[in-house]
Structure formats: C-alpha cells, structure tokens
Amino acid sequence: MTDHTPQPDQIILRWLPVEETDDQDLEARGLEILSPDERQRYRRFRYDRDRRLYLTAHILLRATLAELGNRSPESWSFSVNRHGKPHVVPDNGSPPLRFNLTHTAGLAACVVSAEYDVGLDAEFLDRRTDPGLANRFFSPVERAQLEDLSGEERSQAFFDIWTLKESYVKGRGIGVSLPLRSFGFTLPEDDRGRITFSPPLGDLARHWSFFRVRPGSNHTLAVAVNHPPGDEPLLLSSQAAPLADLF
Numbered sequence: 001m002t003d004h005t006p007q008p009d010q011i012i013l014r015w016l017p018v019e020e021t022d023d024q025d026l027e028a029r030g031l032e033i034l035s036p037d038e039r040q041r042y043r044r045f046r047y048d049r050d051r052r053l054y055l056t057a058h059i060l061l062r063a064t065l066a067e068l069g070n071r072s073p074e075s076w077s078f079s080v081n082r083h084g085k086p087h088v089v090p091d092n093g094s095p096p097l098r099f100n101l102t103h104t105a106g107l108a109a110c111v112v113s114a115e116y117d118v119g120l121d122a123e124f125l126d127r128r129t130d131p132g133l134a135n136r137f138f139s140p141v142e143r144a145q146l147e148d149l150s151g152e153e154r155s156q157a158f159f160d161i162w163t164l165k166e167s168y169v170k171g172r173g174i175g176v177s178l179p180l181r182s183f184g185f186t187l188p189e190d191d192r193g194r195i196t197f198s199p200p201l202g203d204l205a206r207h208w209s210f211f212r213v214r215p216g217s218n219h220t221l222a223v224a225v226n227h228p229p230g231d232e233p234l235l236l237s238s239q240a241a242p243l244a245d246l247f
Contacts, residue, residue: 004068005095008115011225013237014064015109015215018056020049026244030059033074033247056243057108061101063246064110069094073247085173100170107219116233119171119224121163126218129158137165139184141198156220161185163222164195164210171224185210204229211235
C-alpha cells in the first residue's frame with residue numbers, strides 16, 4: 001500500500017462544494033461510514049441543508065484521513081478534549097494525524113497534519129456583515145483596518161479577519177475561554193504578503209503560521225498552524241473529488 005502520510009512540515013487542506021441533492025442512496029452510504037455518535041448528531045439537525053453540510057464535512061474528513069493514514073474511512077474514531085476540540089483516537093500502526101474541520105453555506109473543508117496542531121475556519125462571503133461584531137470582538141488594530149476600507153473590500157477584510165481569529169481559537173483548542181479581542185491580525189496589502197499576528201498574553205507569534213485560501217468567489221478559508229519556532233509549514237490545498245467518489 002502506498003504511504004500517503006504527510007511529511008512533518010506539510011499541512012493538507014481539502015475543500016468540497018456542498019450542492020443541494022436528494023440522492024438518498026448517497027446519503028445512506030455516507031451514513032454507513034459515520035460513527036453512531038456522528039449519525040445521532042446528523043439526525044438532530046432540523047433542516048436538510050444543515051444535515052447535508054454536516055454529512056459532507058464528515059465524509060470529507062474521513063476520506064482524507066483514510067487516504068493519508070492508510071486506513072478505511074469508517075475505521076477512524078474520535079474523541080474531544082475538555083474544551084470540545086476533536087482529535088483522532090490513537091490506533092496501533094496508524095500515524096498520529098491531527099485535524100480540524102469546518103463548514104459553511106455551500107462549502108465543507110478539513111485540514112490535516114502529521115505533526116502540528118491546526119485550526120480551520122470558513123465563511124460564506126455573499127452575505128451582509130454586522131458592524132457590531134467588529135466592535136465587540138475585534139482588536140483596535142483590526143477595527144482600524146476596517147475603518148480604512150469600504151464596500152466589498154471592507155466586507156472581505158472583515159471575513160478574512162474573522163476566519164483568521166476563529167482558526168487560531170480552534171488551533172489552540174481552548175474554546176470560548178480565549179477572548180477574541182485579546183489578539184489581532186494585520187492583513188497584508190496583497191495576497192503575497194505575510195499576515196502579522198499579535199498574540200494574546202501567554203503565547204508567541206513565532207509559534208504560529210497562518211494561511212488564507214479562496215476556494216471560490218463566494219468563500220474564504222483560514223488555516224492556523226501551531227509549530228516550534230523556526231519551522232515553516234507548507235500548505236498543500238486542493239479541491240477534493242466529488243462526494244460520491246470519496247468513499
């Protein structure tokens with residue numbers, strides 16, 4: 001069997017558009033590879049669109065772990081830390097992969113690493129932003145960046161900052177105990193520039209790398225990677241195969 005385990009510095013990001021469908025056979029096949037707990041959570045969703053997002057995201061995660069960890073999609077087990085961050089339950093002979101998962105309207109995504117703790121967040125861009133959110137949750141530096149922008153540029157910057165903040169919180173794995181205003185990001189002037197991170201007390205910027213990805217015109221993704229100083233993680237991102245071909 002070919003070994004697809006990521007190299008220590010590689011961060012694997014996969015995303016998949018989530019389309020409306022009433023393919024009940026596909027749904028039934030997908031549910032078969034989920035754990036009983038995942039199936040129970042799936043059935044708790046009231047609306048079809050939310051169930052579809054959840055199912056697609058968890059199939060994508062299991063298919064990605066199966067490819068990178070040389071195990072079948074249904075064989076993976078998960079647990080959560082005391083703050084609710086999920087992780088792979090260790091299994092003899094399998095690489096200790098770390099992951100994070102996200103979904104938003106029209107998109108599911110996951111990120112996997114063999115060495116580093118990772119966080120991932122996604123947002124749907126084609127919706128209005130609430131100015132009150134920036135006042136409540138953004139740092140002074142972040143709010144100042146938004147004040148210099150208007151229209152679509154302001155909206156995109158808002159979602160870029162929001163997803164970066166969420167990815168960092170998810171990467172830390174300590175939940176809502178970390179105030180969002182206690183840290184901040186300065187966006188580069190163009191996509192080739194480096195994101196500047198001002199961490200909260202007790203953390204160091206040199207322990208983190210951040211990436212922004214545009215999987216399409218309507219979505220933005222942010223990835224946070226926690227690593228030893230001096231390491232330079234390499235993000236490998238791609239759209240996954242169609243859902244029906246993943247398992």
